[in-house]
Every structure is written in structure tokens, then in C-alpha cells.
Amino acid sequence: MNSEDVLTSLPSELLAQIFKHGTTSSSTLITYSAVSRHWRSTALTPDLWSSINVSFSCRNPAALIRVSLERSKSCLFDITLALPDPVHMPVVTSAMLLVVKHVHRLRRLAISATSFSSTPEEVFGLLQNAQRAPQLVALQLSFMDRNPHLIMGIPQGSLLMQAPMLSSLRLHGVTSPVPFVGLRSLDIQGLRTTYADFRDMVIASPLLTVLILPKLRLMFDLQSKALSPIDIPSLKTLALSFCKPHPSNELFTCHDLVSLLSVPNLEYLEIGGANVPDLAKSFQNNDFTKLRTLRLSNVSFSGRQFEVENCQFLRSLTAVEELELIHSHAEFLLPTAEKQKERLEVVGRRPRTRSINSRDIGGWSYFVGPVLASRKPPPEFESSSSTLIYPNLHFISLDTFIASETLWLYRIVLERPEIQLVKLSPMAQRHLKTSLGIMDGVLQTQPHLHLKKLGDPEIASVDVGKLLRERVAVQEIDNEGFISDVIFSPD
Known part of the structure; x- marks a missing residue:
């Protein structure tokens, strides 16, 4: 039996596992589905379409997202949006509206971009609707803009307070209010917050096991009294990198966040x-x-x-x-x-x-x-x-x-x-x-x-x-x- 016969005779369950581990994008699955009837039947397994990673450099990214969402049927789905530079907002908006239509099945969402040719409010339009994502467990927003004068905004009101399943949050280049509730993993770049807000977040997330703080700065607190340690007995993993304190920090009473952490089980x-x-x-x-x-x-x-x-x-x-x-x-x-x-x-x-x-x-x-x-x-x-x-x-x-x-x-x-x-x-x-x-x-x-x-x-x-x-x-x-x-x- 030659290699072609072996591939065509594989059971659907085994072939689906091969597709799952060897597939990097929706377009790859579309190619598989054109090989034979057996491969097409296997390639249409809904679970295979539940991880959506579409390049915006392709001819019609919105069409690929639409096909993936339709073929994933009732499965929970993960989606990664790596926005191009410069951003072509009509294409991005079309893709986001498709996701919003299925937001009740959204499990993981990652959005990253290096710059914007449009307003931040357009890019964050999806997040305003994602507040109604009952199955969302992981959110990652990574923005890096080369224009230091552009201020990244966030939707008005609380962010994702209606995502009861959210347990993993990553915010890079995005300001956002604290506390968050029920987190197990938190990754915030350039954190600058108050003692009270950070303590409240820890109290609201008693199962926090991973804390990642890139480019950490001193945190401001105008109180002159000594502050009690912030106990995080659940924390197992701590990752830190640091920024030099801003010269104006010398004019305020401030505390090093790390010196306030008590992590006995790290x-x-x-x-x-x-x-x-x-x-x-x-x-x-x-x-x-x-x-x-x-x-x-x-x-x-x-x-x-x-x-x-x-x-x-x-x-x-x-x-x-x-x-x-x-x-x-x-x-x-x-x-x-x-x-x-x-x-x-x-x-x-x-x-x-x-x-x-x-x-x-x-x-x-x-x-x-x-x-x-x-x-x-x-x-x-x-x-x-x-x-x-x-x-x-x-x-x-x-x-x-x-x-x-x-x-x-x-x-x-x-x-x-x-x-x-x-x-x-x-x-x-x-x-x-x-x-x-x-x-x-x-x-x-x-x-x-x-x-x-x-x-x-x-x-x-x-x-x-x-x-x-x-x-x-x-x-x-x-x-x-x-x-x-x-x-x-x-x-």
C-alpha cells in the first residue's frame, strides 16, 4: 500500500487529529477539504475551526473569519487578530462585527497592533460588545504605537465586568481600571496604580497564581504612613522587568510595589x-x-x-x-x-x-x-x-x-x-x-x-x-x- 492509500484510508478521528496538530490557519483547512471527499468530510469537523488565526495580509480576511465561525457551529472559539500596519479600518471593522455576532461563544480573544491609522475608539468597538461574553476566559490586548502623543483610550464604563468566566488578562499599552475579579493570571505592562486598588484586585482574585509585570514603575501613593504587605498566598509565578522611575516621582511619597508583596508559596x-x-x-x-x-x-x-x-x-x-x-x-x-x-x-x-x-x-x-x-x-x-x-x-x-x-x-x-x-x-x-x-x-x-x-x-x-x-x-x-x-x- 503506497503512502497515498494510507492517508485516504485513515479513520476520520485519526485524520482529524493530524489536521488539528498540523493546521496553522483556516486557509490550510480549506486546502485540505479540496483533496478528496474523505478529507473534506473530516476537515469540516467543527472543532477544527474553533481556533481562528487569520492574517490580515491575505486577500479577504473577513471571509475566512466568516467561514471559520460558520463551520465551528456551536463550539467555543478562540481568535487572534494581529492588526496590520497601517490599519485598514473597514476590513478590521468587518472582521470584528463577525466576531461580535458570535460573542456568546467567544472563549479567548487576542488583539495586537503596532500602530493605528484610525481612532482608538474604532479598534475598541469590539470590546464594548465583548462585555456580554459569558464564556470569555482569556483576554489579551497588546498595543504598541510609535507616536508617543497618541493616547490610547478605553470604552467608557467598566471593562469586561460582565465576563464572569474571565481568568486570564493581559494588557500591554492599554490602560484599564482595577480591580478585576476572579483572575488566575494577570499580565499588565507599565503598571502604575494605587496601593488600595492593587490590594482590592488581589482580594478579589484569591486564586491568582501568575503575576506578570513588564516595565514596572513605582506606584504613587500620597499617604505618608507605612503600608501593610499585600499577601498573595496563591501566587506561584512572578515575572518582572523594570522602568527607571520618572524624575517627578521624587516629589511624591511613593512605594515600590514589589516591596509590598508577600508571596510565601512562590x-x-x-x-x-x-x-x-x-x-x-x-x-x-x-x-x-x-x-x-x-x-x-x-x-x-x-x-x-x-x-x-x-x-x-x-x-x-x-x-x-x-x-x-x-x-x-x-x-x-x-x-x-x-x-x-x-x-x-x-x-x-x-x-x-x-x-x-x-x-x-x-x-x-x-x-x-x-x-x-x-x-x-x-x-x-x-x-x-x-x-x-x-x-x-x-x-x-x-x-x-x-x-x-x-x-x-x-x-x-x-x-x-x-x-x-x-x-x-x-x-x-x-x-x-x-x-x-x-x-x-x-x-x-x-x-x-x-x-x-x-x-x-x-x-x-x-x-x-x-x-x-x-x-x-x-x-x-x-x-x-x-x-x-x-x-x-x-x-
Whole structure:
């Protein structure tokens, strides 16, 4: 039996599952339905049309949405609208009106746009009707406008207060009132609110398990009295990145939102960006005894005193079992025993005094010698050899452009046999295979070709990735973190 006969003879249930996992858009299903009667009958299964992701760059997006809504019949549906730039409002309005017609079946709604050629009220027209969405469980609105003078408005009155099933909310570039009721997941970019409003939201959402606050600012509160901690015992996941406080903040009494949170059962902590505040002060109400995963994304540790203290605070999180380092100075946070003992000589040329996120690092340099490219951390970052950092560490994820950090990872694995799994980015895997070598029996990073002098000794190439796989399980990084552009995660 040839492959064509196998496909045509598959049971409808199995073929429907293949279609479900291999379909990216409604237009793909339309193509499948033209293959044969058997495929058409299977492709018309209502559940297959319940996830609508239509590109506005196609010829007639409204027609595809209409077909999907009709063929999904009585199924609850999810829809993602990635609005084009510039927005052609007649087409967008037509698509939105179709969704509004079936709003009683709407389960998940995501709208994203980079700019607008029309008024915000037109774009938010759907939301005014979505207040009557009794089955809506997830709402994501992501707007990024290049015009700083355009003020994004919201519908008058309360937003989605008639969506009793709403449990997941994401608002980026959209201001909206709080509190929200009954949330399990909240993701608000650039949050600026009052102590009372945020506390009321927490009280109204006793099952809140995920809190994501990108570009967090200080929150204003004109009260001079001390504020009580905001307890969120249900919270398991917290992801934060920070904005620098506005200069006018100095004129008001304000409180750092993070320093008011009490999250005794937190299991996952993600910190992103360069503007990280004093972490010990921010998390003063927490001991993180249940923290299992620590993710640092684009976090720089420089010679500045408060960043040294931040590094020391992160090392104090002894319960951590999984460490995810995304362009975040891995070898400074968790130095190898060998690195703590050795003292690299300044033999290099072309010193660099900028960190990986292009910030000045106060006297640190890359020293590139004939056979070695590495970095020498200042003494403040060197830990006592008698203190084991992250004693419960079993999993490491690494994404880096720096070859010496992949060498660091290999050495960590050699020193810690309890590490079971390593996740690597494609660039890190490439470094393991092509950027490392052996000189005089010592494994080290290879110098850049344009820095090598004529007559420099050659370094024998070695596939360190193969050596690594002989000791631990190695996978490709599949988690992009919570502070990202992911629209929906699967149930």
C-alpha cells in the first residue's frame, strides 16, 4: 500500500487529529477539504475551526473569519487578530462585527497592533460588545504605537465586568481600571496604580497564581504612613522587568510595589532587563523557601555596589533547583571552583569595557590573548570556596552569544554530577561544537580569527557538545519566559 492509500484510508478521528496538530490557519483547512471527499468530510469537523488565526495580509480576511465561525457551529472559539500596519479600518471593522455576532461563544480573544491609522475608539468597538461574553476566559490586548502623543483610550464604563468566566488578562499599552475579579493570571505592562486598588484586585482574585509585570514603575501613593504587605498566598509565578522611575516621582511619597508583596508559596521567579532595583529591599517580605526556578533575562552585574549586592541576594536563594540564564553573565553569578582559584593574567589587547547589554562596566575588560578569550570578574563577585552556591541545582538553561560562557557551563557540569538536564540555545550549542578547543591539554575558548597573529599556535578543535551529552541530558531551550510576545499558551 503506497503512502497515498494510507492517508485516504485513515479513520476520520485519526485524520482529524493530524489536521488539528498540523493546521496553522483556516486557509490550510480549506486546502485540505479540496483533496478528496474523505478529507473534506473530516476537515469540516467543527472543532477544527474553533481556533481562528487569520492574517490580515491575505486577500479577504473577513471571509475566512466568516467561514471559520460558520463551520465551528456551536463550539467555543478562540481568535487572534494581529492588526496590520497601517490599519485598514473597514476590513478590521468587518472582521470584528463577525466576531461580535458570535460573542456568546467567544472563549479567548487576542488583539495586537503596532500602530493605528484610525481612532482608538474604532479598534475598541469590539470590546464594548465583548462585555456580554459569558464564556470569555482569556483576554489579551497588546498595543504598541510609535507616536508617543497618541493616547490610547478605553470604552467608557467598566471593562469586561460582565465576563464572569474571565481568568486570564493581559494588557500591554492599554490602560484599564482595577480591580478585576476572579483572575488566575494577570499580565499588565507599565503598571502604575494605587496601593488600595492593587490590594482590592488581589482580594478579589484569591486564586491568582501568575503575576506578570513588564516595565514596572513605582506606584504613587500620597499617604505618608507605612503600608501593610499585600499577601498573595496563591501566587506561584512572578515575572518582572523594570522602568527607571520618572524624575517627578521624587516629589511624591511613593512605594515600590514589589516591596509590598508577600508571596510565601512562590515557585518561579523571572527578572528581566537592566533596570533592576535593590532586590534585597524589594523582596524584604519574602524568604523564598519554596522557590524552584530562577530565570534571569538580560540582567547585568557590574562593579556598582547595588548590583554586587543584587548578585549576592540571588546567590542566597538556596532552594533554587532550576537556573535559567538568558544573556545574564552566567559565570559571574555562579563561578566554577576553578574560576574562583585561578587568576588570569592581563595579557590581552583590544580591551572592552561594556557589558553584554552595552552598559559600561566600570573597569572590567575582555582580555583576548593568543589562545584565550575570557573575562575576569572583580573580587566582589568571587564567593567563598567553602560556600556552595545553589546546592540544590539540578537543571540549567543557557542562552548566550559568548563562547566562554558555554565553556563555563561544561565546567559546571563536570563539577556538579547532580545536574541532570541542560537546555541550550542554538547559538550556545554552536559554540560548544565550533568555538572551543584544547591547548596543552586544557579545554578553552578559541580566539577570534581576526585577532590571531601570524605564528600563533593552533588550538585543536573538539566537540564539547558531544562530551556534554555523555554526562547529562541536553535539550534545546523551549521556554521563552513569561515576559515575551507569546499570545496564547496551550491548556
